[in-house]
Amino acid sequence: MESSAELPMVVSVDDHVIEPAHLFETWLPAKYRDRGPKALRAGIGQLEYIGGKYRISMDPDGPPTDWWIYEDLQFPYKRNIAAVGFDRDEMTLEGITRDEMRRGCWDPKARLEDMENNHVEASLCFPTFPRFCGQTFAEARDKEVALACVRAYNDWMVDEWCGDSGGRLIPLCLIPLWDVELAVAEIQRNAARGVRAVCFSEIPTYLGLPSIHTGYWDPFFAACEATGTVVCMHIGSSSQMPAASPDAPPAVQATLSFNNAMASMTDFLFxxxxxxxxRLKLAYSEGQMGWIPYALERADDVWREHRAWGGVRDLIPEPPSTYYYRQIYACFFRDKHGVASLDTVGVDNVTFETDYPHVDSTWPETKAVALDHVKGLPADVVYKIMRGNAIRMLELDLDRHLKSH
Incomplete structure (x- = not known):
């Protein structure tokens, strides 16, 4: 088939939203507002990076920054998470206010305009203040308020962030990670209003939660399977990024970030x-895909050669890659090695992202970046990886007329 000179409109499965200051004041029930998150603008102190973790404090004399204050937590927004519109060397860890951000970071109408100018039709957005799978609320002491915050965030996500977008902003919801039965209830509540995606931790044990091997999460997985809800796991959703030396610069973590996705996927396969x-669907966000061919080869070799002593002889009846091709989706934005390995990664397992508004974002050059990656590929393959697989994965009401894809 002829390769496509034109690029279909992108469906991005990994972008991010900066929460508006009114979110909890508007959406949290009144009886919880005194104990819930509060938006604040205050100066920021010097940021320290020690042992792979950031330490930051308020400073009345520091640059103005927008914060969330919640229990003992002081959470500032930083330039690297609202980086679009800045020069590359300005995408730092300094504090930032919403006024300094590009408006599309937190305003849904402005986001749609930025998508329109970036060749993006639809977008799935991960949270920022709640962190990538709601760790902020899972770590809170008052779980009654935390549960109300999870529900308030989800209500805002569905009704305000996505509500007037005509389906172009795709809802991605949180669960109360600390209680699997409450998580099931929240999956069902959101699925009833059309939500088909939920955040989850790539490695729950790093959050002090039971592992996926224990069976504890099976009711959650069952609810996701029954409702067609995709389990979306973003790099860093275990509150820990891979590092080498404890005093290595953050660039080491950024380079190794795919390691958590690889570890998580291997965990699930076995x-x-x-x-x-x-029928459960897993999606790995921002993990790229160039590593997948060898990870699958190694997993299948281990299953074939080592399954007896490896503890999976009676647990995994088929080669692990079988389950990957059936149920797991990868995603990329810059990964030419992965594109060159599409036959092994799987043309039906690949999705695309723009990572707006983070440092890695391809905005506003997404079309050019994508075309550079897919040049020479057949048009039907380009369609799949730019939008078709995402539409199928998330059961989106797009392209219903294209029966052949």
């Missing part, structure tokens, strides 16, 4: 979860 829930 867990039995995908055997027990054959």
């Amino acid at each position: 867990s039995g979860v995908l055997v027990r829930f054959p």
Whole structure:
């Protein structure tokens, strides 16, 4: 088939939203507002990076910054997470206010305009203040308020952020990570109003939660399978990024960030979860895909040669790659090695992202970046990886007329 000179409009499965200052004041029930998150503008102190973690404090004499204050947590927004519109050397860890950000970071109408100018039709956005799977609320002491915050965030996400977008902003919701039965209830509540995506931790044990091997999460996975809800796991959703030396610069973590996705995927392939829930869908966000061919080769070799002593002889009846191709989606934005390995990564397993508004974002050059990656590929493959697979994964009401894809 002829390669496509034109690029279909992108469906991005990994972008981010900066929460508006009114979110909890508007959406949290009145009886919880005194104990819920509060938006504040205050000076920021010097940021320290020690042992792979950031330490930051308020400073009345520091640059103005927008914060969230919640229990003992002081959470500032930094330039690297609202980087679009800045020069590359200005995308730092300094504090930032919403006034300094590009408006599309936190305003849905402005976001749609930025998508329109970036060849993006639809976008799935991960949270910022709640962190990538709601760790902020899972770590809170008052779980009654935390549960109300999870629900308030989800209500805002569905009704305000996505509500007037005509389906172009795709809802991605949180669960109360600390209680699997409450998580099931929240999956069902959101699925009833059309939500088909939920945040989850790539490695729950790093958050002090049970592992996927224990069976604890099976009711959650069952609810996701039954409702067609995709389990979306962003790099860093375990509150820990891979590092080498404890005093290595953040660039080491940024380079190794795919390691968590690789570890998580291997965990799932050997867990039995995908055997027990054959229609469950997993999506790895911002993990890229060039590493997947060898990870699958190695997993299948281990299954073939080492399954008896490896503890999976009776747990995993087929080669692990079987479950990957059936149930797992990768995503990329800059990964030419991965594109060159599409036959092994799987043309039906690949999705695309723009990572707006983070430092890595391809905005506003997404079309040029994508075309550079897919040149020479057949048009039907380009369609799949730019939008078709995402539409199928998330059950989006787009392109219903294209029966052949």
